[in-house]
Amino acid sequence: MTSGVYFIQISDYTETKKINDASLTLLKEIESENKIKFEKELPIKVHFGEKGNTTFIKPENYVSIINYLKTKTNPFYCETNVLYKGERTFSKTHMKIAKEHGFTQLPIIIADGDHGENYEEIKINKKHFKECKIGKIIANSKQLIVIAHFKGHMLAGFGGAIKQLGMGCASRGGKLAMHAQSKPILNPLSCKKCNTCVQHCPTNACIISTIPHIDYSKCIGCATCIAVCPHDAIKINWASTTPKSFNEKLAEYALGATTNKDGTRKKIIFINFVFNITKNCDCHGHPDKIVAKDIGILASNDPVALDKACIDLIRKNEDKKIFGGDNQLTYGEKIGLGTTNYNLIKLT
Ligand code: SF4
Ligand code: SF4
Incomplete structure (x- = not known):
């Protein structure tokens, strides 16, 4: 099996108009390839960036997508509260940060409720988890747009679409189960x-x-x-957490986030922004060092193929050993989340 990954190269994050145009082109490509008819409500999974973080992907880079989706459906920003104590622990302060960081174009819904109480148990029957605790709004949606910032991550090695799904869609209890x-x-x-x-x-x-x-x-x-x-x-x-088992758990939760309650798979468009490539993730509440050159935007309906294409492009430009964590790809493939075989289709 091979999955298509669409790619538009942009080597400068300050090119906001180019990034917007490219984002929309990629979204439309996946929409048409997969013959997606948007349902009435559409969650857009994003990351608002922790207070003090300056390298998260700002929504001004994909306003084109938001405006386009508004003509087809009722989109809303969707996130889950975090496990650690901070500004994004509770919905009220989480939404305040989101607005301060520019996420004002759409309503915001915290998918798992203020205390992580709103979740559904999605059956996956894998090695670490039989069920995954997925934020209710996400668990009950048959379609998703997943926008991820591809960068490094302290424990996972790198974080892209799989991380955005696995950790980003889990309720607080799900996050706890993966971390510890x-x-x-x-x-x-x-x-x-x-x-x-x-x-x-x-x-x-x-x-x-x-x-x-x-x-x-x-x-x-x-x-x-x-x-x-x-x-x-x-x-x-x-x-009990080791990077190896953490990544396996992450991939299992990503599988849970892509699965409907009846066991069928959701229709998801994944878009990775490969800019501001930092060593750590956007949960760090301070400006982080950029460790690799900007690449551009990649999109696919396969999160494994997409993340594999992103890390391969980064390693082509940089040290081949930059960011570990490839077992989230290999294990993701093993459990049926996607494939590491991809066909990179360059668009302009
Ligand atoms: S009673 Fe519960 S909430 Fe209060 S200090 Fe003790 S552990 Fe914390
Ligand atoms: S983690 Fe356990 S003890 Fe704590 S609130 Fe949930 S069920 Fe209660």
Whole structure:
């Protein structure tokens, strides 16, 4: 099996008009190749960039896509809240950052709710996960546009379409399951017995007694308590994560995000912006160093082929060893997420 990856080369991120024109050309190419008829509502999965980050892809680069989709459907920006404590932990501050970063063209929906409570369990039956906790709005949509910034990532090696799907579409509990042991740790010495976790825990697993603890026989690993505890007494258990297993889990969650509840696959247009190629991801709340030359925009209906084409182009220009993490591609291929065999089709 071979997948088509469309590519328009642009070697300068400041060429906003060229980038807009190219984005739209690529979107239309995939739309027509796959004979996509847009449904009434269409989530556009983006990343708003953490507060202080300056290298995320700004929406002014794909306003052309937004305006085009507005003539065909009702598009909206879609994101999930993050696991760590920051501006994007809760919907209110997350949406505030989004607007400050220029995402004002469309309504914004946080797909998994304020505490990660809105998710669907999507069955995949793979090595790490039998089910994936996917943000409800995304899980219930049969179509998606996934816009990703292709760059490095501390744990995954690189982050593109697979990362945007796997981590970006997972609910808070899904993110916890990929990053760590799926159940958090409550430190009784830091606990102030305020009962906030008790009020939010969906399974009554937070036990605030003489020695506060989590009842693991009830805990479903939703990660709500980590977010809501005002005293940081509940932490992620990072013990079990290695880059290899993290990438396998990421690919499995990406498969979950592309799968409908009835087991069929969603119609998805993936667009990777390969500019501002930093060592770390856009969740870092500070300006990051650019480590590779701008490449342009690539699009496909196959996230594995797309990310493979992006990393190959970067490695052609730079050190061949730049960014590890290729097992998200090979494992993604093994579980049926896509193929690493691609045909690069250059457009102008
Ligand atoms: S929210 Fe935190 S501080 Fe409050 S009772 Fe729960 S663990 Fe303790
Ligand atoms: S104790 Fe478990 S089920 Fe309860 S909020 Fe925390 S992670 Fe969710």
